[in-house]
Amino acid sequence: MTEAEKQQSLPRIVSPQEWLAARREFLVREKEFTRARDALNAQRRELPMVAVEKxxxxxxxxxxxxxxxxxxxxxxxxxxxxxxxxxxxxxxxxxxxxxxxxxxxxxxxxxxxxxxxxxxxxxxxxxxxxxxxxxxxxxxxxxxxxxxxxxxxxxxxxxxxxxxxxxxxxxxxxxxxxxxxxxxxxxxxxxxxxxxxxxxxxxxxxxxxxxxxxxxxxxxxxxxxxxxxx
Missing domain, CATH: 3.40.30.10 (Glutaredoxin)
Incomplete structure (x- = not known):
């Protein structure tokens, strides 16, 4: 990635109030992901197992x-x-x-x-x-x-x-x-x-x-x- 591309990919500069609003909105998605990951981990633990015969x-x-x-x-x-x-x-x-x-x-x-x-x-x-x-x-x-x-x-x-x-x-x-x-x-x-x-x-x-x-x-x-x- 070139320096110009890096600059273009940087986040927008906003006020502290706008940043807090965006962060709180994203937190909702993070919590959804955390709950989904916890559920997935529980399902992984419930997978069946098979005996190793060799x-x-x-x-x-x-x-x-x-x-x-x-x-x-x-x-x-x-x-x-x-x-x-x-x-x-x-x-x-x-x-x-x-x-x-x-x-x-x-x-x-x-x-x-x-x-x-x-x-x-x-x-x-x-x-x-x-x-x-x-x-x-x-x-x-x-x-x-x-x-x-x-x-x-x-x-x-x-x-x-x-x-x-x-x-x-x-x-x-x-x-x-x-x-x-x-x-x-x-x-x-x-x-x-x-x-x-x-x-x-x-x-x-x-x-x-x-x-x-x-x-x-x-x-x-x-x-x-x-x-x-x-």
Missing amino acids: DYVFEGPDGDVGLLDLFEGRRQLIVHHVMFDPSWDEGCSSCRFQIRDLGHLPHLHERGTSLALVSRAPYAKIQRYKERMGWSVPYFSSYGSHFNYDFHATLDESKQPLLINFRTKEEHEEAVGPWDVWGHELPAVSVFLSEGDTIYHTYSSFSRGLDILIFTLNYLDLTPLGRDGG
Whole structure:
């Protein structure tokens, strides 16, 4: 955006009284959105869940572990599927931005929830990448397993029938266009609940569905220049 375009996009200059009137009018819409979001969150919690039948194996700093180990003794687990193909030297830049924007994980831990990063890259690559980034968040490799394919964070028809943001290949191509225009790796989050030794998959989200998790962008949404910044 050029400087001229930025100037044209700036808000109107008004009196304090006009600003207050406009702000109060907008507050009505904000409250409607808050109530709608609360209702949506409640509906998300009421979604059915499905038992995870496979014994997935991941590699981490202490060797091979199972999916239940990623819970770290807590009842809930959020897996952030980081786009990192085995042939790449590092994860994608947008995923890197999201990981750097993660909050203070102990706040999740206090509420019985763990968060872990998972990529298809071999653990040796992940370890070097994690050290270079200076990250402390748990990060595991699913290299050689079907984990990413089964939860549709990696798209490969030879591994799993395609489901692209919950659409079949045909539905996606009819609604959006070619499915592989952005490649085979997707930004995704999967959520799991443990009941004893049984694990349930409760929720997944992809692409723009992860927007709400990026604190920086949500802060920028409050500003007049928005996500384009200064």
